[in-house]
Amino acid sequence: MATDTKLINDNFLLESKYAQELYHSYAAHMPVIDYHNHLSPKALAENTVFDSITAAWIDGDHYKWRAMRTLGIDEKYITGDASSKEKFSKWAHTVPYTMRNPLYHWTHMELSRYFGIDDLLSDKNADAVFENASEKLRTPEYSSRELISKMNVEVLCTTEDPIDTLEYHQQLSKSTFGTKVSTAFRPDKAILIASDAYNSYLDSLEKVSNSTISTYDQLCSALRNRIEYFHENGCRLCDHGLAHLYAENFTENEIKGIFKKRREGQTISEVENAKFQSALMLYLSETYHEFGWVQQFHLGALRNNNKRMLSVLGPDTGWDSIGDYPQAQSLSKFLDTLDGKDKLTKTILYNLNPSDNAMMATMIGNFNDGSVRGKVQWGSGWWFLDQKDGMTEQINTLSNMGLISCFIGMLTDSRSFLSFPRHEYFRRILCNLFGEDIRNGELPNDMEWIGKIVQNICYNNAKEYFDF
Template sequence: MDNTKRAFMDKDFLLDTEEARILFHKYAEDMPIIDYHCHIDPKDIAEDRNFDSITELWLGGDHYKWRAMRQCGIAEKYITGKEDSRERFRLWCRTLSQAVGSPLYHWSHLELQRYFDCDLPICKKNADRIFDLCNAKLQSGELSAKKIIRMSKVKVVGTTDDPCDDLKWHKTISEDKSLGCRVIPTFRPDKVLLIEDGGFGDYVSALGKAAGVDVNSFEDLKKALSARIDFFAGMGCKSSDQSTVMFPCDRISEAECERIFRNGMANETVAEEERLGFITEVMLFLGKEYRRHGWVMQLHFGVARNTNSRMFEAVGRDTGFDRIHSDAPIESLAAFLDELDKTDSLPKTVLYSLDPSMNTALDVLAKCFNEEGVCGKVQHGAAWWFNDNLGGMKDHLRSLCEQGVLGNFIGMLTDSRCMLSYTRHEYFRRILCAYIGRLCADGELYWDEENLGEIVKNVSFNNAMKFFGME
């Protein structure tokens, strides 16, 4: 190992072998980005949003940072409130200086370096200087939404969109031929599964209106979903994305499903077994529709939502109070995939678990479902949410190498609401190259630069382009 002390987060950050440095600088560093799953608002891109301050850009909507600030005892009004932006930024810098070893520490410094040409350490004493430097650049118009995308070499952005969305901002973006990036919708049907929710009937009515279908039965619901899927496909959609805790797969009859649907529409009580049966039938129908369109089915699971009920009441969902769910759904997930596969209805699928203890189980499960001519039809998706850190990515890569085929992996995503988060792709690529480089340096892997360089390029970009049909 090279024991030479390096400058803080220099060009060889995380690259601790000569092999790693060759792989990153020669094969990964200049590859473009496909960000196939994010939460950026397409309106920001369509209107080429300019941000008023670095506080707005960094702290707006970013529950990763909010969680850290709360752990430092900072008042909520400085986190999700509208207090003075300079003071909020100072408090964020104070927080980050304490969060040593956190991915937030690495991401934030990468963003500062790549977008603001600033290599100052983020800390309390530098807060005002960094604030003024960043704001000057933002106010000059150098870092509008579209300019950030171009300078990041992003070729595809996959946003996250409700089936009821009219996708008007995507249409506006598609008419801009100068962007150099495709911004496509992703079908996110979570709300149609919430039959126990008091707002289920209203949501289904809105879905029907968007689809031009009067939804009075479960069959009507399927027609409405199919119509919206057709619409999304016409707007360039290539995948779905769904968040769920479990994957129930106990089939129920059409008559039972119809009865349960009517009860849900009438806001009547739906028993737990009925709810699970309804979810099973909807998800199986959706899986077949995705297969019909050649879409990728992305499944996120293992999340316990809104753990702090007091804060949920105060600031709402998606604000930093979710956690890892303790129940691993591997058996029901396997049954769900098998049910689709029985009728050749299983689409290409990406599985993301919030529980890192499921890494090996997911990599083994993925190998059970294959298709001739498709490399890695079922993927164990990138280390996600609480796992997209140095240790989590290494563990994910180790499991993938040991149980799967690394060369088929579709690589990183941002899963972010922040326009600057494209540096997470660089972070991942550095970790990927460091992992492979270390295997070579330790004599565990033969140093074939041409072959390993090709794997790095494919995992960084090419595999995802092919998997999602973007080529």
């Protein structure tokens, strides 16, 4: 067992000698494939050097923002006009109060892994940590690309809207950066037909696709045009962040009429919205199958709850929560419709509501048809479930109801260039669970075989699945 007094020591979270051996001998040095995140490709293409740790670590991180707001810190020090040092000081003040929240572990792992700072962050050392970390970040050795390279990241996939030009990905493809940077196609704004901004978005899609979008067929053509463009630029994944998947019955004439009605500025009903989303998602998924892409569905977020703050700060600023949408029947019907046409591509499902864990773990087994190893995956603990208990529950449920040995492992889903120790966090939790089973006599003490399974989950399965 660990004797190091540092919180983030060599055997952090590793509660047995078996867990320690699995992690240090098999998991720790495996490369990282981060197949879903929200990093800025512009910052990577330009190899941004950050002017402070606040810019690299706090700006844009709504996880930290929510914690600070809960503690009663004024918005001035979160998203407002306070100085970088003032914002950092408020975060340092918050950290001791985040005990038992994953932010406490993540904060100290990130300070340790990137900056060699092993002291616990608080008011007492806020100034020193700010100066130490910021001084390093202002050097080329801590640029955006170098931060990625330090974490042994082999592949990362950012997430872009169909209207994106992909100019920064094109620059990166010609650069000497050792990490492969790809993109994932996220056309949700074209699907959410009831949105107030729907028609203005389609106007933008018209321009980038050099087409007119006045009919449903033209919308499908424009989206296919962008899929082709993304494919030509190396994209092999898509991603959707939806409350849930619809699977309503519809006719072509109904969908054409609904789209025409909305394009003319009329309001559509909930039934019409459900039919339209059902039709367009099926069209897109069949197209993804044609191009051989992997499709990802992040399901279950209840977004933009605080309309007052949404109007001030916009989306993705910390006002989302877990939704309690029914998922099983429509998800089953959607996947079955694609499978019935033999047009179900590789698929990853993520749930935000933990009550859906067992459903997701069993749903994937309905459509793993033997054609591809782990064709339909249940993704790692996502967002509010991206913490020790959430990961543990996901791993245990998948182990009990599926094959954890086929799992493609962890991702950051982050906007922060300092978030990659989350892969280490996941790997330590994974190794500890296997180690506990060995210690308890529930698994054989076969380190070679179990070590291979661990390495597959950490890296090899994803490398094979995405065929990077």
